[in-house]
Amino acid sequence: xxxxxxxxxxxxxxxxxxxxxxxxxxxxxxxxxxxxxxxxxxxxxxxxxxxxxxxxxxxxxxxxxxxxxxxxxxxxxxxxxxxxxxxxxxxxxxxxxxxxxxxxxxxxxxxxxxx
Amino acid sequence: xxxxxxxxxxxxxxxxxxxxxxxxxxxxxxxxxxxxxxxxxxxxxxxxxxxxxxxxxxxxxxxxxxxxxxxxxxxxxxxxxxxxxxxxxxxxxxxxxxxxxxxxxxxxxx
Numbered sequence: 095x096x097x098x099x100x101x102x103x104x105x106x107x108x109x110x111x112x113x114x115x116x117x118x119x120x121x122x123x124x125x126x127x128x129x130x131x132x133x134x135x136x137x138x139x140x141x142x143x144x145x146x147x148x149x150x151x152x153x154x155x156x157x158x159x160x161x162x163x164x165x166x167x168x169x170x171x172x173x174x175x176x177x178x179x180x181x182x183x184x185x186x187x188x189x190x191x192x193x194x195x196x197x198x199x200x201x202x203x204x205x206x207x208x209x
Numbered sequence: 210x211x212x213x214x215x216x217x218x219x220x221x222x223x224x225x226x227x228x229x230x231x232x233x234x235x236x237x238x239x240x241x242x243x244x245x246x247x248x249x250x251x252x253x254x255x256x257x258x259x260x261x262x263x264x265x266x267x268x269x270x271x272x273x274x275x276x277x278x279x280x281x282x283x284x285x286x287x288x289x290x291x292x293x294x295x296x297x298x299x300x301x302x303x304x305x306x307x308x309x310x311x312x313x314x315x316x317x318x319x
Contacts, residue, residue: 098251127307136311137252137296150306184251197242198307200251 096121098187098201106207112173115204117185119166125149125190126168127198128160131182140183143168144190172206180208211235213310215297220316221287229282229313231297239302243271243282246294246312255282255295284315292317 099118107113119126127150128140139152143162162168166187172179182205186198212234221227233241240259244252256264258273258280270283284291294312301308 129309134311137298137309139306139308142306150304152306197254197257199254200244202251 098185098199100183100185100201100204102204103202104205104207106209107175108209109175109177111175112171113175113206115170115172115183115185115206117168117170117187117201119168119185119187120199123187123189123199124166125188125196126162126166127186127188128168128170129184129186130154131184131203132180137184140170175208177208180206182206211299211301211308213297213299213308215295215310215313217311218314218316220318223287223289223317223319225287226283226285227287227315229284229295229297229315231280231282231310233278233280233297233299233308233310235278235299235301235308237302238275238278238299239305240300241271241273241280242298242300242307243269243280244296244298246296248293252296287317289317289319291315 101116125144127142129137142150146162157173160170182203184203185201188196188198214232243255246252256271263272268285273280296312297310298307
């Protein structure tokens, strides 16, 4: 099976712009979670989508949003970029059917740099 | 609230054994995961513990004590390729969120 794929791998944007990141989960996986990873904060949970619905949400401002399509692919959008949004954005997929034992498998991430 | 603590950095020698500790505080515990992350790469799943005790998988073992809020990852017969960050994550039973520690960066020297 192919793993989780994310595009693009690298992005450079300027403050105030917006950005859309894409994630394709492992075939058959219906849950997609997004994380922000920075050196100081580690992995911070953004949100989780399951069957096109947001099932869980972290403590990020409304500038961060996402959606999931019927084929389970997911996109994440960040509007009005700030310097502090520079980070590695990781997507993880899991079957999503048994939340107690679900194991998340991560994509390679998108490295976003905001200038 | 939730809090996960891991040492920031550790060093060890090739062929040796190293134990990476993780302590956690959570309002509701529903499983603990260990991930390995090489620099510039995605985290990869290593182990999952939900009951007390030791889970062994080849050179890697993970231990959990729920009453102490404590886990460790044991790496035996260290190899240079084991140099990576090791992330401890706890699933909160009320929110189903995975809460990650900031990771332990392990450097293996020859």
